[in-house]
Each structure stands twice: as structure tokens, then as C-alpha cells.
Amino acid sequence: MSTKITAHKEEAHYIYEAPVRLWHWVNAFAIVALCITGYLIGKPFPSVQGEASDHYIMGYVRWIHFASAYILMVGFAGRVYWAFVGNKHARQIFLPPIHKLGFWQGVVHELLWYAFIVPEPKKYEGHNPLAALIMYFVFLWGMVFMILTGLALYGEGTGMDSWQFDYFSSWIIPLFGQSQDVHTWHRLVMWILICFAITHIYAALREDIMSRQSLIGTMISGWRTFKDSRKDD
Amino acid sequence: MHETFYEVMRRQGITRRSFLKYCSLAAAALGLGPSFAPKIAHAMETKPRIPVLWLHGLECTCCSESFIRSAHPLAKDVILSMISLDYDDTIMAAAGDQAEAIIQETIEKYDGNFILAVEGNPPLNEDGMYCIINGKPFVEQLKHTAEHAKAIISWGSCASWGCVQAARPNPTRATPVHKVPGLANKPIIKVPGCPPISEVMTAVITYILTFEKLPALDSQGRPKMFYSQRIHDKCYRRPHFDAGQFVEEFDDEGARKGYCLYKVGCKGPTTYNACASTRWNGGLSFPIQAGHPCIGCSEDGFWDKGSFYERLSNVHGFGIEADADEIGGTAAAVVGGAAAIHAAASTVKRIAQKGDDA
Numbered sequence: 001m002s003t004k005i006t007a008h009k010e011e012a013h014y015i016y017e018a019p020v021r022l023w024h025w026v027n028a029f030a031i032v033a034l035c036i037t038g039y040l041i042g043k044p045f046p047s048v049q050g051e052a053s054d055h056y057i058m059g060y061v062r063w064i065h066f067a068s069a070y071i072l073m074v075g076f077a078g079r080v081y082w083a084f085v086g087n088k089h090a091r092q093i094f095l096p097p098i099h100k101l102g103f104w105q106g107v108v109h110e111l112l113w114y115a116f117i118v119p120e121p122k123k124y125e126g127h128n129p130l131a132a133l134i135m136y137f138v139f140l141w142g143m144v145f146m147i148l149t150g151l152a153l154y155g156e157g158t159g160m161d162s163w164q165f166d167y168f169s170s171w172i173i174p175l176f177g178q179s180q181d182v183h184t185w186h187r188l189v190m191w192i193l194i195c196f197a198i199t200h201i202y203a204a205l206r207e208d209i210m211s212r213q214s215l216i217g218t219m220i221s222g223w224r225t226f227k228d229s230r231k232d233d
Numbered sequence: 234m235h236e237t238f239y240e241v242m243r244r245q246g247i248t249r250r251s252f253l254k255y256c257s258l259a260a261a262a263l264g265l266g267p268s269f270a271p272k273i274a275h276a277m278e279t280k281p282r283i284p285v286l287w288l289h290g291l292e293c294t295c296c297s298e299s300f301i302r303s304a305h306p307l308a309k310d311v312i313l314s315m316i317s318l319d320y321d322d323t324i325m326a327a328a329g330d331q332a333e334a335i336i337q338e339t340i341e342k343y344d345g346n347f348i349l350a351v352e353g354n355p356p357l358n359e360d361g362m363y364c365i366i367n368g369k370p371f372v373e374q375l376k377h378t379a380e381h382a383k384a385i386i387s388w389g390s391c392a393s394w395g396c397v398q399a400a401r402p403n404p405t406r407a408t409p410v411h412k413v414p415g416l417a418n419k420p421i422i423k424v425p426g427c428p429p430i431s432e433v434m435t436a437v438i439t440y441i442l443t444f445e446k447l448p449a450l451d452s453q454g455r456p457k458m459f460y461s462q463r464i465h466d467k468c469y470r471r472p473h474f475d476a477g478q479f480v481e482e483f484d485d486e487g488a489r490k491g492y493c494l495y496k497v498g499c500k501g502p503t504t505y506n507a508c509a510s511t512r513w514n515g516g517l518s519f520p521i522q523a524g525h526p527c528i529g530c531s532e533d534g535f536w537d538k539g540s541f542y543e544r545l546s547n548v549h550g551f552g553i554e555a556d557a558d559e560i561g562g563t564a565a566a567v568v569g570g571a572a573a574i575h576a577a578a579s580t581v582k583r584i585a586q587k588g589d590d591a
């Protein structure tokens with residue numbers, strides 16, 4: 001439950017607990033590292049000359065990819081755990097209330113705000129409904145997809161009888177047809193996550209400036225402050 | 234009394250010495266220790282021969298061609314003597330009605346006890362009219378024999394996955410064996426490749442015939458002993474891959490130095506086969522050793538993934554043919570552009586509002 005305290009004159013709400021904040025930034029850096037190294041796995045650097053034993057470029061690129069992948073997966077597991085034990089905002093991106101009309105009205109209102117049709121957005125303690133919706137459908141399922149396909153590809157390297165192969169490669173690769181298609185989809189969904197990140201960072205910056213509430217500071221300190229004390233209608 | 238394998242071989246003029254040599258070879262090919270050679274010999278001396286019917290659907294006969302070029306002439310002689318007696322329309326002596334009679338005879342004599350080896354696949358459109366054997370659609374012959382077989386071997390990528398005749402848009406609806414509707418539910422062993430490696434083919438047959446059981450299969454039905462690793466896992470050019478040394482073009486310095494073929498489209502990292510360890514033509518070479526990227530011929534749908542010389546595959550649909558980076562890069566550019574325009578519009582609005590407020 002969110003703790004309400006009154007700091008200064010305006011209300012501040014404690015929204016994102018420390019584990020969520022820590023996860024957010026670790027995860028963001030892991031994804032950046034994964035996108036860069038992943039891109040380079042499919043389209044490697046220009047060839048180098050000399051003895052093969054003097055270089056390990058592809059080896060390092062792949063190593064960074066796999067190390068970041070494990071950081072991302074452990075972080076994700078921790079984030080899922082926190083959704084159970086954390087405050088109600090820790091559950092928001094896992095369970096958007098898509099069965100409630102009010103939620104969709106909120107989504108429409110937010111879209112109209114982005115389309116410059118309504119003059120101001122509403123105030124939200126947690127994510128706005130549009131953000132929650134996109135985080136659920138694009139980010140969350142994108143992550144699950146990348147983790148599953150990533151482990152399936154990883155299992156090909158560790159080989160039969162490794163847990164990655166037995167639990168992931170053995171059914172995911174036949175599901176896609178063959179390994180090549182798993183690579184292709186792993187790469188396509190990377191681009192979806194990149195599109196998400198562009199939109200997300202732009203929206204975070206814009207709302208930080210233009211909305212009625214704090215944004216980036218909230219993901220750093222955990223506290224949400226509002227720039228006005230008017231009630232939403 | 235049925236003849237044993239050994240008796241059949243002797244009748245074919247194979248000496249005892251050659252026979253024992255073959256048993257050691259077979260043990261080695263199957264990855265078994267030398268102590269297994271006498272076991273194989275014993276099995277072949279005592280067990281009745283299991284007949285093999287070898288059918289041909291839509292195919293190019295490259296599987297048979299590969300098979301009869303098995304590295305060791307002995308292996309091929311032995312195996313051929315074991316199976317050619319029954320039915321294989323490419324290499325058997327009988328023809329026409331006489332040949333077709335053999336199928337019926339085998340079914341009657343060995344019901345539920347013979348191996349059905351299938352090279353090629355049946356086209357299903359127009360009731361199977363695109364492949365006629367002895368006046369009837371091949372699919373009928375396949376279903377009929379499968380009904381009575383003990384197990385089925387799907388030779389090559391045609392029988393295993395569909396291969397070129399099933400490539401997009403697959404006008405005849407060529408269908409791999411395990412997807413033929415109404416086919417009797419028999420164990421199917423896939424031995425994909427276009428063609429499969431001859432040593433792999435002979436070893437699979439030897440294994441089944443001598444041990445009277447099927448080799449362990451992976452989740453896609455391929456014998457684990459030959460298809461559990463990718464070309465990339467065993468490729469001798471792998472150190473160049475890890476180092477980041479690639480052939481950028483076929484006539485560059487890297488190509489002469491034998492660098493990794495990844496950038497000219499090598500599918501070794503996504504292809505399960507034994508080429509890199511067994512090699513071809515008696516261990517002489519394999520495509521990568523000859524300087525050509527692996528085209529992934531033993532993988533499902535390898536014809537439909539775009540150029541053999543590109544690392545990234547084409548994605549079909551959306552009415553376009555493009556790879557993941559072309560699609561994703563365009564999407565990211567559109568999203569980024571939209572964000573920039575939106576940012577500009579937002580700034581304009583804010584300035585206008587500030588103007589109003591003042």
C-alpha cells in the first residue's frame with residue numbers, strides 16, 4: 001500500500017519501491033547492451049586480420065550479450081516476485097484492468113492529450129492507463145518472448161541435456177520450424193522493444209515537462225509529486 | 234525359415250573377412266566401442282534379415298545417389314545386399330508389374346515386420362495426381378505400405394520436411410511423410426539433408442537392422458547420434474568466427490585465408506547435421522571446407538529463407554520480402570521521426586500557451 005505523507009505544501013506519494021526502481025535502471029541498461037550486442041551478432045564488425053588466436057571480438061560480443069541476458073533474466077524474475085509482495089503499483093504493468101470501462105476511458109483521454117485535443121492530462125499515482133497498456137502488451141510480453149527465444153538459442157550452444165536445451169530449445173525450435181526462424185523472430189522483436197524504448201523515453205521526458213506530475217524523478221526517488229492540487233473531474 | 238543377414242551377405246559373395254571388417258566399421262560409425270563389433274557380427278549371424286521397402290515419391294534421387302556412394306565400398310555392398318532384394322525402383326532389377334508384385338509379397342510375408350524407407354514425398358493436390366507410380370498416386374502406395382510397416386525412415390529433406398517441391402508457394406502441395414493425413418501411426422525416423430550423408434544413412438539402417446530397435450531420436454524425430462549438434466559447433470573455421478575474422482566477399486583476402494563464412498550467409502549456426510565431423514566423400518571435404526557457406530539443406534524450409542548468401546533471413550508477409558533489420562529499422566525510424574515531430578508540435582503548443590498566459 002502506498003504510504004501518504006505530507007511533505008512541503010504539496011502531496012507526495014511513495015509509488016515505486018526501491019526494488020522496482022533498481023530493477024528499472026538495471027533492466028534498461030541490460031536492454032541497451034542486449035540490443036547493441038544482438039545487432040552485432042547478426043551484423044558483425046568488419047573483419048580483422050592476423051592470427052585467429054590474437055582476437056576474440058565475436059566471442060566478447062556474444063559474451064556481453066549472454067552476461068546481460070542473465071542479468072536481465074534474474075532481474076525479471078525478481079521483478080515478478082516483487083509484483084506479488086510489493087505495493088499495488090508494483091502490480092500495475094502485470095495486470096492492467098482491461099475489463100473496466102474506466103480504464104479504457106483513461107486510455108482514450110491520454111490519447112486525446114497526445115493528439116493535442118484535450119488541454120491537459122489527468123493525474124495518476126501510478127502509470128497512466130495508456131502507459132500501463134503498452135507496458136503490458138508490448139514491453140512485458142516482449143520481454144517474455146525475448147527470454148524464451150533467447151534461452152532456446154542459448155540451449156543450442158550448451159547442447160542437448162543442458163537445462164536450456166531440454167526446457168527451451170527442445171520445444172521452441174520445432175514450434176518456429178527451425179533455428180533460423182527463431183533467430184529472425186528474436187531479432188524482429190528486438191526492434192519492437194527498440195520502438196518501445198524510443199516511445200517510452202520520449203514520453204517520459206515530455207510528460208516530465210508537460211504533464212501535471214513528476215516522472216523521471218519518481219523513477220529515481222520513488223516519490224510522485226503533483227504540480228497542482230486541482231482535482232480531476 | 235528366414236535367412237539371416239549373414240547368409241544373405243554370403244550369398245551375395247561377401248567373404249567372412251569382409252563381413253567382420255564391416256561390423257567393426259559399423260560399430261565405429263555408430264559411435265560404439267570396438268567391443269561392439271562382435272555383438273553386431275553375432276546379431277547379423279543369428280537374426281533373420283529384416284526386409285526394407287524403399288519407395289520413391291517426388292524427389293531427385295540424390296538420396297539414393299548419396300547412399301550408393303558410401304565412403305567404404307564394403308558398407309554399401311553389404312547394405313545393398315541386405316535391402317535391394319526387396320523393392321527399390323531405382324536400383325532393383327525387376328520392373329513393371331513384377332516390381333509392384335514384390336511390394337504385395339513383402340507385405341504378406343512380413344506384415345508389420347519390414348522397414349519402409351521413403352525417398353521424396355507425396356503431392357496431395359488433385360488427389361495426388363502429380364506423382365503417379367504404376368498408374369496410381371504415390372500417396373496411395375505410401376499409405377498402403379505404411380499400414381503394414383514396422384517403422385518408417387524419411388530419407389532426405391523431401392520426406393522429412395518437404396524440400397524444394399514444397400517450397401513456397403508449393404503448387405502441388407508436396408507434403409512431408411509425417412504430415413500425410415491418414416498415414417498409419419508408425420514410428421518415423423527423419424534423416425534430413427539434401428541429400429543426407431551416406432555414412433549417416435548406412436549407419437541408421439545398420440543400427441535398426443542389427444539392434445532391432447530405432448535409434449534415439451530428438452524432439453523433431455532425427456537420430457540424436459547424427460543430428461544433435463550444429464555444423465557451427467564442430468566447424469573447423471569456428472576460431473575465425475570467435476575472433477571476428479570473416480570472409481566479406483568471395484574473392485577477398487579472408488576467403489583465401491579460410492576465414493569464417495558467416496557474413497556470406499553461412500547457415501552452419503542454425504543447421505543440425507554431421508557434415509563438419511563426418512564430412513563427405515569418404516571424409517574428403519564438406520561445403521565449408523571447399524569455401525562455400527553452408528546452405529542449411531537439412532533444415533525445415535531452407536528454400537524459403539531468402540538468399541543463401543545472406544546471414545539474415547527474409548520475413549514473408551506484410552506483402553513484402555525483407556529481413557528483420559529492414560523491417561525493424563524502418564519501424565524504428567518511423568517511431569523516432571514521429572517522436573521528433575510530436576516533440577516539435579509540443580514545443581510549439583507550449584510556447585503558444587505561454588504566450589496566452591502572459
Ligand code: HEM
Pocket residue numbers: 031034035037038039041042043062065066069070072073143146147149150151153154155183184186187189190193502545
Ligand atoms: C531484450 C532482450 C534481448 C535482445 C534485444 C536481444 C537481441 C538479440 C539479437 C538482435 C540477436 C541476433 C539475432 C540474429 O540476427 O541471429 C540475438 C542473438 C542471441 N540472443 Fe538475444 N536478445 C535479448 C535477450 C536475450 C536473452 C534473455 C537471451 C538468453 C540467454 C539471449 C540469447 C541470445 C542468443 C543465444 C543469441 C544467438 C547468438 C549467436 O547466434 O551466436 N538473448 N539477441
Ligand code: HEM
Pocket residue numbers: 020024027028029031032089090092093126127128131135139193196197200201204205215216217218219
Ligand atoms: C533514459 C532512459 C529512460 C528513462 C528516462 C525512463 C524513465 C521512466 C520513468 C519516468 C518511468 C515511470 C513512468 C511513470 O511514472 O508512469 C519508467 C517506467 C518504466 N520504464 Fe523506463 N526509462 C528509461 C529507459 C527504459 C528502458 C530502456 C526500458 C525498457 C525497454 C524501460 C522500461 C520501463 C518500464 C517497464 C517501466 C515500468 C516500471 C514498472 O511499473 O515496474 N525504461 N521509466
Ligand code: SF4
Pocket residue numbers: 464465466468469470471472474492493494495499500501502521527
Ligand atoms: S563457416 Fe559457418 S559453420 Fe563455420 S564457424 Fe563460420 S558460421 Fe560457423
